[in-house]
Amino acid sequence: MPIGPAKMSLFEHLAELRMRLVRIVVCMLIAIVIFYLASPTMGQILLYPIGDFLPLGENGQVMLNALDPFESFTTRLTITLFYSFIGTSPVILWQVLAFFLPALKPNERKWFVPTFIVACTLFIFGVLFCYFVILNAAFGWLTDQASGLGTIEPRMSTYISIIIKFLISFGFAFEIPLVVFYLVIFSIVPYKTLRGKWREIYVVLLVICAMVTPDSSPITMLMMFAALIALYEISLLVAKIVLKRRIARDEEEMDELEEGSMSITKK
Numbered sequence: 001m002p003i004g005p006a007k008m009s010l011f012e013h014l015a016e017l018r019m020r021l022v023r024i025v026v027c028m029l030i031a032i033v034i035f036y037l038a039s040p041t042m043g044q045i046l047l048y049p050i051g052d053f054l055p056l057g058e059n060g061q062v063m064l065n066a067l068d069p070f071e072s073f074t075t076r077l078t079i080t081l082f083y084s085f086i087g088t089s090p091v092i093l094w095q096v097l098a099f100f101l102p103a104l105k106p107n108e109r110k111w112f113v114p115t116f117i118v119a120c121t122l123f124i125f126g127v128l129f130c131y132f133v134i135l136n137a138a139f140g141w142l143t144d145q146a147s148g149l150g151t152i153e154p155r156m157s158t159y160i161s162i163i164i165k166f167l168i169s170f171g172f173a174f175e176i177p178l179v180v181f182y183l184v185i186f187s188i189v190p191y192k193t194l195r196g197k198w199r200e201i202y203v204v205l206l207v208i209c210a211m212v213t214p215d216s217s218p219i220t221m222l223m224m225f226a227a228l229i230a231l232y233e234i235s236l237l238v239a240k241i242v243l244k245r246r247i248a249r250d251e252e253e254m255d256e257l258e259e260g261s262m263s264i265t266k267k
Contacts, residue, residue: 020095027091031084039076042083046163049135053143054154064156075156082164086127090120111185118178122231126174127167129227135166138220165214173212176205176228177235184239191239205229 035042047054047062057063066072085092094116101112146152183189194201209224 017099020099024088024092024095027088028084031087032080035083035087036076036080039079039083043076043079043160046079046082046160049131050139050159050163052136053139053152054159064154064159066156071157075160078157078160078164082167089123090116093119115178115182119175122174122178123171126171129174130167130170134170134220134223135163137223138166138215138217141217141219142215162214166220169212169214170224173208173224173228174231176208177231177238180232180235181239184236184243191236191243194236201232202229205232 044061047064051062054062054064066075097112097116101109143152180194184191184194205228206221206225209221209228213220213224
């Protein structure tokens with residue numbers, strides 16, 4: 001997909017924005033038609049990790065409860081929109097990044113394709129991590145809370161909505177390493193600060209996990225917290241390797257500033 005020139009008039013910018021929005025909408029409409037027809041199968045795939053906690057029909061598939069036909073339709077539409085968003089997310093992200101690319105300097109544009117690849121990879125990895133690791137443990141803990149109190153009647157719209165919120169939350173949360181990496185690249189926050197303030201950053205990550213997770217389960221929050229800490233440390237390691245010279249130069253400048261401020265204070 002082509003990228004616009006660095007200098008364009010206001011109307012040219014608006015025309016390019018319209019072009020990229022049209023591409024996104026067309027891709028979404030095609031994906032919606034395809035996934036709506038396959039939404040029952042796609043729904044079963046969503047429910048597979050928590051199948052141990054749900055009733056099964058005669059055909060061995062998970063059977064949820066819908067209070068009315070309209071709920072069935074809205075649930076299928078929710079499933080369709082979710083898969084359409086996931087399926088077209090590379091196209092959406094590419095169009096968004098390509099629209100802002102002309103505003104970047106030539107030495108900053110070299111990071112465009114790596115950013116696109118890494119962003120898509122991290123989002124998909126977050127969704128898969130949630131699907132294969134988090135969902136079963138989280139719903140197992142939540143289901144156990146009903147022991148001795150009553151039985152759970154799994155409602156179609158509620159369960160599908162919760163699962164989708166889980167997957168999207170983890171997908172976006174796993175973008176944090178990319179954010180950290182660019183904070184260092186663009187010298188917004190020095191590497192030394194991110195490395196030295198690790199206790200405060202860990203607390204911030206824990207708060208983010210508590211806010212992002214759609215349930216109040218400590219299991220979900222702690223598992224996401226552990227994953228984000230690992231990703232945060234990996235992102236710092238990658239930044240240190242890739243930007244070794246710049247980090248060393250920035251640390252020297254910070255040390256000189258600290259020494260200068262200390263000497264002024266003594267005087």
